[in-house]
Amino acid sequence: MTDTETATAPAVPTDRTAAPKPSSIKMTARDVNVFYGQTHAIKDVSIDVDLENVTAFIGPSGCGKSTFLRTLNRMNDTIAIAKVTGDITLDGEDVYAPEMDVVQLRARVGMVFQKPNPFPKSIFENVAYGPRIHGLAASKQALEQIVEQSLKRAGLWEEVKDRLSDSGTALSGGQQQRLCIARAIAVDPEVILMDEPCSALDPIATAKIEELIHALRGKYAIVIVTHNMQQAARVSQKTAFFHLGNLVEYGETSEIFTNPHEERTKDYITGRYG
Numbered sequence: 001m002t003d004t005e006t007a008t009a010p011a012v013p014t015d016r017t018a019a020p021k022p023s024s025i026k027m028t029a030r031d032v033n034v035f036y037g038q039t040h041a042i043k044d045v046s047i048d049v050d051l052e053n054v055t056a057f058i059g060p061s062g063c064g065k066s067t068f069l070r071t072l073n074r075m076n077d078t079i080a081i082a083k084v085t086g087d088i089t090l091d092g093e094d095v096y097a098p099e100m101d102v103v104q105l106r107a108r109v110g111m112v113f114q115k116p117n118p119f120p121k122s123i124f125e126n127v128a129y130g131p132r133i134h135g136l137a138a139s140k141q142a143l144e145q146i147v148e149q150s151l152k153r154a155g156l157w158e159e160v161k162d163r164l165s166d167s168g169t170a171l172s173g174g175q176q177q178r179l180c181i182a183r184a185i186a187v188d189p190e191v192i193l194m195d196e197p198c199s200a201l202d203p204i205a206t207a208k209i210e211e212l213i214h215a216l217r218g219k220y221a222i223v224i225v226t227h228n229m230q231q232a233a234r235v236s237q238k239t240a241f242f243h244l245g246n247l248v249e250y251g252e253t254s255e256i257f258t259n260p261h262e263e264r265t266k267d268y269i270t271g272r273y274g
């Protein structure tokens with residue numbers, strides 16, 4: 001059954017992981033607009049991203065979830081016709097300031113994409129590349145330690161520790177996605193943005209990524225775009241609902257799914273439109 005076929009809102013887990021924690025604000029967005037030529041894709045969006053809570057972005061196809069996610073680490077800079085206005089900060093620093101080093105920013109605010117995209121290099125090199133170019137390891141041993149710790153944090157170490165020189169592209173889809181998460185973790189990020197990270201994965205691989213998101217909660221601020229409302233309910237403590245480029249409602253996930261304030265949110269989570 002797909003989300004659009006469900007007649008009721010997804011159940012929110014009642015275990016402790018679902019409860020939001022008091023949090024410090026890691027990123028802020030104020031009055032953010034994004035234009036692709038004449039298309040006004042994001043309209044006056046303001047939001048705070050917590051460190052301790054996982055934030056899910058949900059909404060129907062084309063509502064601007066990915067576009068807004070990409071404003072947080074300036075990935076839209078790579079799209080020639082994209083224009084971003086408004087203010088975005090990371091620990092109070094202006095992300096769009098001319099002096100902001102974008103390579104450094106994207107290490108601090110890492111990204112995991114819909115389709116796993118390991119480099120056509122060894123498992124070790126996939127993880128070692130970032131720390132090496134950012135000068136994070138003083139020695140070969142230090143680099144090996146970073147690789148091991150990142151693979152452990154990404155829940156992949158046990159599966160790959162005996163074949164670190166195999167190609168990253170030879171792993172299964174779910175393993176490749178965890179490798180991409182290890183690659184993001186290796187440069188010691190503060191925020192991890194995930195753009196539908198499970199959409200190309202089977203249910204078992206998806207469950208592993210969801211467990212991993214739980215385990216990483218609080219170590220990094222995590223924002224996940226998902227089409228799957230059950231997934232949003234399972235992995236996040238805060239949910240933002242987007243519709244036609246507007247942020248319609250943002251709040252605690254349990255509240256959004258059980259007691260939404262806006263009619264459009266209610267219609268979406270009960271599957272009245274998709």
Ligand SMILES: Nc1ncnc2c1ncn2[C@@H]1O[C@H](COP(=O)(O)OP(=O)(O)OP(=O)(O)O)[C@@H](O)[C@H]1O
Pocket residue numbers: 036039041059060061062063064065066067068079227
């Ligand atoms: N590179 C681009 N060039 C031009 N328009 C774009 C580009 N990327 C997105 N858009 C437009 O911006 C709007 C928002 O798209 P976006 O991909 O952010 O939505 P989404 O909610 O993530 O959709 P989906 O869930 O289908 O991935 C849409 O109208 C889309 O057509």
